[in-house]
Amino acid sequence: MANKEVFKGVNSIKFNQRFKDDNDCLIYLSYIKWDGGYECKRCGNEKFSSGKKPHNRRCTKCNYDESPTVGTLFEKLKFPVLIAFHIVFKISTKKKGMSSLELSREFELRQKTCWSFKEKIQQAMSSSLKHPIDGTVHVDEFMIGGPEEGKRGRSKGDKKLIVLAVEILDDGVGRAYAEMIEHASARELGAFLRKHVSKKATIITDEWRGYSPLKKEFPNLKQVPSKSGKNFKDLHIHIMNIKGWLRGIHHHCSKERMQNYLDEYHFRYNRRSNMDTIFNLLLKRMVNYSKNPELTVAT
Ligand SMILES: [Zn+2]
Numbered sequence: 001m002a003n004k005e006v007f008k009g010v011n012s013i014k015f016n017q018r019f020k021d022d023n024d025c026l027i028y029l030s031y032i033k034w035d036g037g038y039e040c041k042r043c044g045n046e047k048f049s050s051g052k053k054p055h056n057r058r059c060t061k062c063n064y065d066e067s068p069t070v071g072t073l074f075e076k077l078k079f080p081v082l083i084a085f086h087i088v089f090k091i092s093t094k095k096k097g098m099s100s101l102e103l104s105r106e107f108e109l110r111q112k113t114c115w116s117f118k119e120k121i122q123q124a125m126s127s128s129l130k131h132p133i134d135g136t137v138h139v140d141e142f143m144i145g146g147p148e149e150g151k152r153g154r155s156k157g158d159k160k161l162i163v164l165a166v167e168i169l170d171d172g173v174g175r176a177y178a179e180m181i182e183h184a185s186a187r188e189l190g191a192f193l194r195k196h197v198s199k200k201a202t203i204i205t206d207e208w209r210g211y212s213p214l215k216k217e218f219p220n221l222k223q224v225p226s227k228s229g230k231n232f233k234d235l236h237i238h239i240m241n242i243k244g245w246l247r248g249i250h251h252h253c254s255k256e257r258m259q260n261y262l263d264e265y266h267f268r269y270n271r272r273s274n275m276d277t278i279f280n281l282l283l284k285r286m287v288n289y290s291k292n293p294e295l296t297v298a299t
Helices: 012-018 022-033 081-093 100-107 111-124 186-196 208-213 229-251 257-267 278-287
Strands: 049-051 058-061 135-143 158-170 174-181 200-206 221-223
Touching: 012 022, 012 081, 012 200, 012 229, 012 257, 022 081, 022 278, 049 174, 081 100, 081 278, 100 135, 111 257, 135 186, 135 229, 158 186, 158 229, 158 278, 174 186, 174 257, 186 208
Parallel strands: 135 200, 200 221
Antiparallel strands: 049 058, 135 158, 158 174
């Protein structure tokens, strides 16, 4: 009888014991996929018998035979699903994740194959937008790439302008969110805040004029002098960490992929105290992933 328990933790020995072959992984995916009960995708019938393969389900009315991977981000993999599980495990549980180059070496796959699978994983790592920060939050923008990493320019050429919100707790830093924007304008800064910060939150920014018009919508938005970042210490440490991570394993990150990397970074960061369930959560996101515009962070 297969083990129905959720896999917890970051221990690779336990991981290897639990997931020994493709079959173990497919069974696990089928539990996730039909966790809320089975319903035929074609006709809505709720009864099934076993399909062509033991982990498939076949509708008793219309005979539609559904695999656990169809319609998920595990569909049409170019390598065994066991390897996909290993990659998802590493990317979710290693503090810095893994680059496509590292993945290609470790799993003996083409780098391009790793690169495109990693892009799928990153899609599942984007914010659900369900938990806006509602306490105290510091917000600022910064530049990545380009000859001089100045402030308040615009995303141009290879330069990427990022806006970042960091939740400030009594005993340190809570969650954080970042998004690539074109201009540090009230329109774009407002769109970012609406996604990730509650209207009642205490928002602290520097004196940049892009934030001023947003005080109508966010009544607790306060602007204070930056004092070369001294008033935003945690936020600036966070910026340095993002930059260090990008430099360290992702030598070059294109503008098109930048948001994916920001999402990857913050998916792990925001769950650094929930490492027990991070792998299972990411699998769930990948199984239930849909291109719902509400869930996709548009830039
Ligand atoms: Zn059916």
